[in-house]
Amino acid sequence: MSAGGALGASLPVGGRRMADAVRRWPVSMQVAAGVLAVLVVVALLANVIAPLDDAAVDLDRVLEGPSAAHPMGTDEVGRDLLVRVLHGVRISLGIAALAALGAVAVGALVGVLAGTLGGRADAVVMRVTDVFASQNHLLFGILLLVLFRPALGGAGAVMLAIALTHWPTLARIVRGELMSLRERPFVAAAVGGGASRRRLARRHYVPHLLPAVGLAFVLTVAHAIFHESAYSFLGLGLPAHQASLGNILNDGQRSLLAGGWWIALFPGLAILAAAMTIGTIAEHWREHLHPRWRSELEL
């Protein structure tokens, strides 16, 4: 429950107060936080709940619809789809979180560089950022995947492709916030009072930038889940045998003609659940923090 936890951190500390705060959340937020908590627990404990056995092929039970024994049915070689989707959530959420972390790191670095250097250097950095930003995420990501998959492997290349296509938004947010912070009276007062650069950064810049960066990270995770599954679905992402949500959807496309709709339905529902809960939480978090960020953070 990373997003809920981070939201809680900005509220008064203490278990009971936390519970009170949760009760004050809107119902949609409570539901979203609950569903996301389940997804994250599933992602963390997938190996304990239901160990994945790729060899658990059961050719007597090929392409069976949902039943009590197999709640999500079986795939084209008779493996239980529920187990595969659980592990798909684990793999896809993990890769998406790491990829979003990469995008945030690159974006924050570029934004801080541009914001602190200023002048011509700032202009050059931001024009390069514009060129990256004008590229279509999916198309440019595919180019990166093809170039770097031989060296980094499927998962590494997917993370790189997502990180290198999603950082420009972050860089713009960080740069913009930094520029506006520098003009604020309390920063001028701190400078006038003889505060060192380190103190300025620690007391004023970082605490103001952190919530915006954290929120952008959460929103980027939602995008990253979509991109990971899209790349794997196209056969360009993770190796075909790995049970990522995109790879299961790819199996689902093959099974459609044989009537196996459940293989296409359930992994997509998992992506939908993740995207909707993250979207809802980010929306409330955004309003809780700073209503004026609304337009800037439309990723």
Add this chain to the structure above:
Amino acid sequence: MLKLIARRLALLPLILLAVAAITFALTEISPFDPVDAYVGAESGVTPERKAEIAHARGFDQPLHERFGRWVANVAQGDLGTSVVAGGQPVAGEIAARMSASIALVGGALVLVLVGGLVFGVLAAALRGTFFDWLVRTLCYFNTAAPSFWVGLLALYVFSIELGWLPAGGTSDPRAVESGGIDLSHLILPMVVLAMTQYAWFTLFVRNTLLEVLREDHVQFARAQGIGEVAVLLRYALPNALIPFVTLVGTHLSELIGGTILVEAIFGWPGLGGLTLDAALGEDIPLLLGITLCASVLVVLGNLLADVLYRVMDPRVREAAT
């Protein structure tokens, strides 16, 4: 106005050069060996033969010379030769797929605009009712649902289960005149592609319309006794649509990116399908060519948006002169 267009068009080569430099640099950093891609990983090619291929195709020359030559070639419309198309020119491959893509993206764009306008205006007019709630909820689901998943479900329901629409391709291979474009084959990919952009546009129309409805000139029109429908369509809607124009460029790029997934599902032979073929065949020249073409389209789309913005909003026009 002409000055603006001329200035922006003059900037186009600069932007393309930047895109070319970035993609070229990435190709250089990557451990990707173009000779291996050309001969294929499995074939037993001797190192001597590899060196010959590298020399013949200029892979062994220094970095700046290759980049300079590549840029010079691109400027003359020569994007190199495609690996997956068996050595055919990249430019020709892209041109051959263009018409199918234009049909798909154009059709989807029309659907987005018409559908978004109709449902956005209705939702704003009926704000707070069940209909408004339904439209907003569907849009919310639509934003979160991956397009390729929606495409798979649509394929299953409408072509496999119900058999109403064909599952893929451009025409029935059994038909007498196969090879042309049969419109019934366009419907499913077009609708699925439109759905990727439909939600934000509908919500955009609804929300800006509700904002404009609060403004003074709308209140004045109401005070004059003009009917609510006329107020909505003639006084509020044109103003609500102005900011939309600036967003067209960005979302045109999204629409083009969306064709990669949609064409993969429905086997539509446009640029999206070509992109996937190039990626699966590790065909770097073709991928670079498509990336450059997409950049040109985005820049032109943004330029068109700026021009339209000035035509539609006199305030911007006067501020600029």
